[in-house]
Amino acid sequence: xxxxRFHACTLGLLAALALAGCTGSEPAADQxxxxxxxxxxxxxxGKSSSAGLPTGHIDAGAKRVLVKSQATGQACVDCHGxxxxxxxxxxxPKLGGQYHDYLARALQMYRSGGREHALxxxxxxxxxxxxxxxxxxxxxxxPSHLSDLHGLD
Numbered sequence: 511x512x513x514x515r516f517h518a519c520t521l522g523l524l525a526a527l528a529l530a531g532c533t534g535s536e537p538a539a540d541q542x543x544x545x546x547x548x549x550x551x552x553x554x555x556g557k558s559s560s561a562g563l564p565t566g567h568i569d570a571g572a573k574r575v576l577v578k579s580q581a582t583g584q585a586c587v588d589c590h591g592x593x594x595x596x597x598x599x600x601x602x603p604k605l606g607g608q609y610h611d612y613l614a615r616a617l618q619m620y621r622s623g624g625r626e627h628a629l630x631x632x633x634x635x636x637x638x639x640x641x642x643x644x645x646x647x648x649x650x651x652x653p654s655h656l657s658d659l660h661g662l663d
Contacts, residue, residue: 563614563643571648574641581632586645589629593652607654613646 575586586605589598594605605613619625620634621642637645 563618563639563646566610566614566640566643566645566647568644568647568651570640571644571646571651574644575648579633579636581635582629584629584633586633590649594649595652595655604655605649606652607656608649610646610650613649614642617642617645 575592578585578588586594589602590605591597594608597604616625617634617637620627620630621637623631625631634642
């Protein structure tokens with residue numbers, strides 16, 4: 511019996527679906543829906559990070575964004591704005607509404623030297639894991655002004 515490319519793709523798709531059903535984890539769409547219905551108290555604590563950081567606390571992050579770094583004399587809000595959506599320079603990223611794991615990993619990379627930027631490397635140098643987690647939770651909790659490809663045809 512000859513298996514056509516269509517049949518091979520169909521078999522591969524069915525195998526992937528069967529394996530996905532066996533993982534026991536919540537499908538991404540269901541997870542996103544449950545996240546939308548999380549209470550304010552659940553969001554107030556932030557989330558733990560896949561970057562190996564402790565759970566971030568939004569309230570602590572809201573305070574930390576105002577602290578001026580000894581290395582640069584700047585606070586997060588000085589360059590990115592209060593909610594992370596008003597960068598001082600158009601080349602600076604908007605942080606409000608960004609994924610907390612992305613923010614945490616970026617700060618870890620600046621701190622370790624794996625990612626370099628004249629200001630951010632110095633800014634992140636003395637941040638603790640908890641401060642990175644708190645800052646990431648805070649900026650992730652802010653309204654998003656990020657551009658994406660949704661709605662483009």
